[in-house]
Amino acid sequence: MEVSPTVWILTVVVIVGMLAFDYVFHVRKAHEPTLREAAVWSAIYVGIALVFGVFVLIAWGGNYAGEYYAGYITEKALSVDNLFVFLIIIASFKVPREDQQKVLLFGITFALIARTALIFVGAGLISQFAWVFYLFGLILLLTAGSLIKGELSGGEKDESDNLVTRLAKRFMHTTDYYDGDKLFTWDNGKRMMTPMLLVMVAIGGTDILFALDSIPAIFGLTQQTYLVFTAVAFSLLGLRQLYFLIDGLLDRLIYLSWGLAIILAFIGVKLVLQALKENTLPFINDGEHVTVVEISTGLSLTVIIGVLVLTVLASLYSPKGRALRIIGGVQTIAQQYVELPQDAPAAQREKLAAKGARLREKMDSISPRYRDELIKSEEHFHDLLDRARGKHREFQRTGTAPAPERVPDDQADAVAKPRED
Incomplete structure (x- = not known):
């Protein structure tokens, strides 16, 4: 695959321009994106990535287009999984909602x-040393095993407490409060770091770890540096908008880690087979190439899409996924009701109340096992529901709207994060 310097330069300019556009027009003024804004821009970024695949098809043929799409879909799935970690870090540092875009x-x-x-480091190694495929394959197989182990153990790692963050806390004074979206502020005459800089350091540290899994994965699908770069870049662009679009759905993808483990293991095996096919290590088959089964791009694309579809369907429609939808829906409706403004229309109150009543009826069908697992604090959960019911009864009795209230954070988080299963 021959890519001219002009095409490389134009591609880099477009990608940098898209990033610059985000900085200038989207995050310069702190605000929380609306659902419509997040949906429109997510669709635009995904559309650009898909159209680029058509460009690859026209310029270099269907095989390379298939490699690009396989790489893009895999990287996009890994990026969504990374959003879980970003969510944990942002929650740990209590970043204000309007400032989360910049982070x-x-x-x-x-x-x-x-x-x-x-x-570029990986591409250089692959061009010089065929045995690097063994290393990349091993990394992916170990990563897949780590994901499965984490799901089975149910352990939760504090992603915000990595080495880089600990060093920053040790050598730099940090305030306990945010000063807008400033990275530094003055406190008692001293220049100090704000938590905004600290959360960026935490995310930067985890990004390095993500890259160690991401790059071997896509090199298992294509060894064309241009396709690797563009697939990774387009999968990352638009991730900010996607975060706000599927924020409420992230916790419901309870089997995403299992799906990613299967995909990474599949690509890991593909890399090992590729390494055997190009083997030069003297202690394997006397340094000769090994005849192995070849996994086509079409098969790779089918496996990746199939596993992701099954993962999403299982997450949403399995007994546990259904229980999470009901419990999360009940909590969301109750929280929305107690926060309604006093001038909210009666029709809106009745609609929320009716929807909440239907969901509460469905809670009787939830297995006690899932209720105990997904509701970490029964007291807070039922207190929230009681307040919502009380406010609606008061509205029905007097015809006047009760004063709105803000649900405390500990009650807003009463439903457990499903990745703790």
Whole structure:
């Protein structure tokens, strides 16, 4: 696959321009994106990535287009999984909702820089040493095993407490409060770091770890540096908008880690087979190439899409996924009701109340096992429901709207994060 310097330059300019557009027009003024804004821009970024695949098809043929799409879908799935970790970090540092865009965009920019560096390092190693495929395959197989082990153990790692963050806390004074979206502020005459910089350091540190899994995965699908770079770049662009679009759905993808483990293991096996096919190590088959089964691009694309579809369907429609939808829905409706403004229309109150009543009826069908697992604090959960019911009864009795209230964070988080299963 021959890619001219002009095409490379134009591609880099477009990608940098898209990033610059985000910084100038989307995050310069702190705000929380609306659902419509997130949906429109997510569709635009995905559309650009799909159209680029058509360009690859026209310029270099169907095989390379298939490799690009397989790489893009895999990297996009891994990026969604990374959003879980970003969510944990952002929640740990209690980043204000309106400032989360800037944190996410920094994470995306840092990830793009780190992965671009690893892409060219990986490409250079592969061109010189065929045995690197063994190493990449082993990394992916170990990563898949780690994902499965984490799901089976149910352990939760504090992603916000990595080595880089600990060093920053040790050598730099940090305030206990945010000063807008500033990275530094003055406190008692001293220049100090704000938690905003600290959360960016935490996300930057985890981005480096993500790159170690991401790059071997896509090299297992294509060894064309241009396709690797563009698939990674387009999968990261638009991730900020996707975060706000599927924020409420992230916790419901309870089997995503299992699906990613299967995909990474599949690509790991593919890399090992590729290494055997090009083997030069003297202690394997006397340094001769090994005849192995070849996994086509079409098969890779089918496996990746199939596993992701099954993972999403299982997450949403399995007994546990259904229980999570009902419990999460009940909590969301109750929280929305107690926070309604006093001038909210009666029709809106009745609609929320009716929807909440239907969901509460469905809770009787939930297995006690899932209720105990997904509701970490019965007291807070039922207190929230009681307040919502009480406010609606007061409205029905008096015809006047009760004063709105803000649900405390500990009650808003009463439903457990499903990745703790």
